[in-house]
Amino acid sequence: MKANAMSTTASPHPHQPLIGSGPVRHRRLRPAVHAFSYRAMFLLLPMRSLARDPALLPIARNRFGAMSFFDADHGDGGTDSLAWLQSLLAAQGILDADGEVWLQTFPRIWGYVFKPVSLWLCERADGSLRCAVAEVNNTFGERHCYILTPPAGERSLQWGAEYRASKVFHVSPFCTVEGGYRFRFMRSTGAGADRMLLRIDHDDAQGPLIETSISGVLQPLTAARARMALLRHPMHSFGVIARIHWQAFKLWRKRVPFHSKPLPPDHFASRS
Secondary structure, eight states: OEEEOOTTTTSSTOOOOOEEEEEEEEOOOOOOOOEEEEEEEEEEEEEHHHHHHGGGGGGGESSSOOOEOOOSTTTSSSSHHHHHHHHHHHTTOOOOOSSOOOEEEEOOEBBBBOEEEEEEEETTTTTEEEEEEEEOOOOTEEEEEEEOOOOOOOOSBBOOOOEEEEOOOOOTTTSOOOOOEEEEEEOOOOGGEEEEEEEEEEEEEEEEEEEEEEEEEEEOHHHHHHHHHHHHHTTHHHHHHHHHHHHHHHHHHTTTOOOOOOOOSSSSSSEE
């Protein structure tokens, strides 16, 4: 997939909430090979544009709806997730992410959501990608953020490039808290389709262990498309958590070692 910079000029849908639909893939390489795939939907929300004009969002926000978005599902659980993000970046000395902030995430369906990973993409005013924040949740109600910034000597993150972060947060009882993640995000607008891909691979001391991705075709989020997505995925949120437990049962059946949950890290965010 050829990656294009996502900016207010390059994007075919500038400042517009988007909905995506496509496969979630997961593959474990050892000690037992285990792979699965299922279709999912996700949102890509221009958070600064929504702060200026809340009417851009055609689904419920911070109130019950068949499909809804809640700020409290992100960051510190407050009522303004964008303000939280800006405070997080400021605390890290990142003061020039002054353009659009895109949030890739799952919506609530019938009032419930579980989001293994949400991704904040923080642009400068010129459309360059200043940083990204991967917001990781586990099934114990805990959350940790991995802040991805350009390597020394580079001004911006690049679409299609790989960025690494040390793993410090417990996600699965079938993995220890060691090694690191490799993040890659891509967006292409060729052949008349707007596509997005997020890959997160986990390596431990022995090398690659788990490969995951979510991808999909993006379209403007309208009330009609929200209704269609609900018809296609009426139990989306419940299916996500059910599949997590079902796949955990399969790993247990394959005798993949089980590890007790450690204490969470004493810091809410870590930086690459």
